[in-house]
Amino acid sequence: MPRDLAQLRTEIDAVDRELLAALNRRASLANEVGELKRGEGSPVFRPEREAQVIHGLQTRNAGPLKPENVATIWREIMSACRALEAPQRVAYLGPAGTFSEQAAVQFFGSSIEHVPCVSFDEVFQAATAGTADFGVVPVENSTEGVVTRSLDLLLTSPLHIVGEISLLVRHHLLRKERSLEGIEAVLAHPQALAQCQGWLAKHLPGAERRAVASNAEGARMAAGNPAWAAIAGERAGSEFGLHIAAHAIQDEAFNRTRFAVVCLPQTLAAPQASGKDCVSVVVSVPNKPGAVHDILVPLKQHGVSMTRFESRPAKSGQWEYFFFIDVQGHPSQPHVAAALADLQKLCAYYKVLGTYPVGD
Ligand SMILES: O=C(O)C(=O)C[C@]1(C(=O)O)C=C[C@@H](O)C=C1
Numbered sequence: 576m577p578r579d580l581a582q583l584r585t586e587i588d589a590v591d592r593e594l595l596a597a598l599n600r601r602a603s604l605a606n607e608v609g610e611l612k613r614g615e616g617s618p619v620f621r622p623e624r625e626a627q628v629i630h631g632l633q634t635r636n637a638g639p640l641k642p643e644n645v646a647t648i649w650r651e652i653m654s655a656c657r658a659l660e661a662p663q664r665v666a667y668l669g670p671a672g673t674f675s676e677q678a679a680v681q682f683f684g685s686s687i688e689h690v691p692c693v694s695f696d697e698v699f700q701a702a703t704a705g706t707a708d709f710g711v712v713p714v715e716n717s718t719e720g721v722v723t724r725s726l727d728l729l730l731t732s733p734l735h736i737v738g739e740i741s742l743l744v745r746h747h748l749l750r751k752e753r754s755l756e757g758i759e760a761v762l763a764h765p766q767a768l769a770q771c772q773g774w775l776a777k778h779l780p781g782a783e784r785r786a787v788a789s790n791a792e793g794a795r796m797a798a799g800n801p802a803w804a805a806i807a808g809e810r811a812g813s814e815f816g817l818h819i820a821a822h823a824i825q826d827e828a829f830n831r832t833r834f835a836v837v838c839l840p841q842t843l844a845a846p847q848a849s850g851k852d853c854v855s856v857v858v859s860v861p862n863k864p865g866a867v868h869d870i871l872v873p874l875k876q877h878g879v880s881m882t883r884f885e886s887r888p889a890k891s892g893q894w895e896y897f898f899f900i901d902v903q904g905h906p907s908q909p910h911v912a913a914a915l916a917d918l919q920k921l922c923a924y925y926k927v928l929g930t931y932p933v934g935d
Pocket of ligand 1 (some may be wrong): 577607608619620622623624625628652653654656657660
């Protein structure tokens with residue numbers, strides 16, 4: 576005899592009470608961990624431990640919850656437990672409603688203190704000066720390529736990368752009206768304008784494209800002028816009470832942005848191996864034939880996979896470049912350590928930007 580709705584809800588209520596009791600037991604344990612850590616002066620946030628917890632549960636998960644549900648739920652549970660140990664302040668390009676904010680919440684969970692900033696430079700400053708514990712900045716977009724300012728800041732700043740997260744970025748055309756009639760200007764961050772240039776040329780060829788500090792800032796401004804539209808995500812639309820006049824206008828359907836999570840080395844030492852890690856380095860080589868080829872040889876010799884290779888001008892006026900290289904693995908693995916040591920010997924400049932668990 577199948578149970579009726581009332582019976583099923585009674586059972587759900589009983590399970591919820593068990594869950595609540597179990598979650599509070601977990602939170603009390605996290606409180607104790609927090610006390611231990613305060614005594615030792617060790618970091619509250621341990622991304623490799625969180626990655627292991629989620630991975631371990633996904634391996635044991637018998638369903639019907641999907642593995643991605645398990646990840647989302649436990650990210651929030653650990654965010655709440657972490658906040659009990661000590662609230663983590665996270666800087667990102669604001670205001671509220673940006674994709675950077677979404678990346679910060681997706682990475683740290685929603686139990687964080689928000690530190691919205693007006694530029695990527697300010698995000699780095701906040702995390703360097705200690706007004707934030709962490710910064711979250713975009714480093715690469717699948718349509719537009721690298722976010723050059725972030726890479727330049729990574730090169731010169733004392734911050735290192737401790738995590739990464741990638742978001743599917745869907746840009747909408749947002750405005751006070753529901754139609755495309757009478758739009759004089761489209762406001763967005765230059766990256767978003769570039770990611771939607773095909774759509775704009777086709778549908779709003781006469782509208783001015785105005786670059787602003789962030790997409791959410793554009794949305795805030797469009798909320799005050801019916802002749803303006805903004806390009807931004809849903810979050811910004813609801814934040815500023817705008818309608819979606821056109822859905823998903825980015826030129827590539829699978830437009831993704833990868834964000835780096837950065838902090839001072841004393842906030843969080845390089846994470847221990849999580850089992851699925853990555854090392855980011857930036858190097859420069861002497862300006863001579865074959866030098867770029869040579870730096871890749873140690874990776875091949877030691878069987879280390881390279882997942883990223885980007886160049887940025889060294890700004891010396893001499894056609895010299897910095898190369899941003901990501902390799903798979905963790906320096907505690909002998910073949911990774913040997914490959915990096917051999918690579919370093921060939922470089923005029925060599926800096927490890929970070930070792931961290933590979934993001935989703
Ligand atoms: O294991 C720890 O070090 C904890 O502080 C506990 C916990 C958790 O909730 O599981 C919370 C914060 C850390 O980032 C990692 C894990």
